[in-house]
Amino acid sequence: MNVLGIETSCDETGIALYDNDKGVLAEALYSQIATHAEYGGVVPELASRDHIRKLSPLITQVLKDSGCTPVDIDGVAYTQGPGLVGALLTGAALARSLAWSWDVPALGVHHMEGHLLVPMLEDPAPEFPFISLLVSGGHTQLIQVDGLGKYQILGESVDDAAGEAFDKTAKLLGLDYPGGPALSALARQGNPERFTFPRPMTKRPGLDFSFSGLKTFALTTWQQHQDDNDREQLKADIAKAFEIAVVETLLFKCKRALKQTGLKRLVIAGGVSANQGLRDGLTRLQNELGIEVFSPRPARCTDNGIMIAYAGCLRLQRGESNDLNFQVRPRWSLENIN
């Protein structure tokens, strides 16, 4: 089955063709963030999240790259939610219309299900069941994945997502927003012994996270050392202490989730999974607990069309499809997926 996937939940326009026999046939991605990063990391503009302008050329490109024509397509999957309502509607309306004109089924897919399942396309792929840590600018969640559509949120951030805490702390230290990666780079020059930041919510039971207080802790530390002669070193030392606190907290909760569930496979995805401190920590965890750690390639950690095509294909193969109506779900919990 050959499925066209359309992802338009936020900043990225992602298109892909996935065939359950042949794998990923072609993909195309337009990212407003990447374009702006070349010009110094300007805040992505919603106004230019113009999926309408990008969708048609990207679909044409994917068809061309794959050597397919519309008659080769057996289904169309699109992101139904969660996300920005206008962005979702654009993709959904086009997907539904294309499927109608090509006389194939259409199916709305949950964005986070795409993120959870896309590691299955890697080699080696994790087998069900596994624990997934989704950690990005918008999400910090620990999820138990038992199979297609069988997801249980074990814990999540009660306030700021980890990536958001990185970006905002970077901003407090005078770096450009979003400055998470710059903060990590700065942390490499930092002295890990100088400051110790709290590890939020590790002293009480449960698997929830809270990162908002770390941001304020960083700010207070910064203000208390305003008389420092070496401001750059101060910044780096704060960045280091902050990064260690976030990474240690994430690892602590992963470990607790694995112990609590007795599972032996951990998947890590989302933009923050590129953080070197986190990667090193996961290697330690792997050795310490005798578990397997999986991570999709970086391009599939962030939003993309492949994950939608893949999740859509699995569900279309089960016989699921939408009727001629379509609706988007800007707020949609993963646990209300079926």
Add this chain to the structure above:
Amino acid sequence: MKTLHRHIEDSEQMLALGQQLAQRANQGLLIYLYGDLGTGKTTFSRGFIQARGHQGKVKSPTYTLVEQYELSPAVYHFDLYRLADPEELDYLGLADYLTPPVIWLVEWPEQGGDFLPQPDLSLHISHQGTARDVRLQAQSDKGQKLLTELANAPST
């Protein structure tokens, strides 16, 4: 009463201020929250939203721009931090969120410019060492009435 100052020592007191305003918002209320990163705008909002009856988490809306709470009246918690241009508010379909009675809590309203309606109340939060100074400013009759009530209420 047009302005009122509150000295806030810690996050518990910020939550309590949110609760006090929430108790007086049954008829709907538009509140704009001004203040730098880490001053406690989201903490205030958490106190407010949970006092309106929301049982769960109050996540930062920075990424999603708006979080909706199906309470009575409905509460919309906005964070316009990531807006680069006020015109982008059009993409959010703001008019859909304005059917009264409704409660708005808006963080970083300065990013929304003239595209936002006039609030009832604005809170200006600033650092005072590790404490915070909150200046509450009424911007409508409803806001003035609320501040008068708040000033006369027994302090907590």
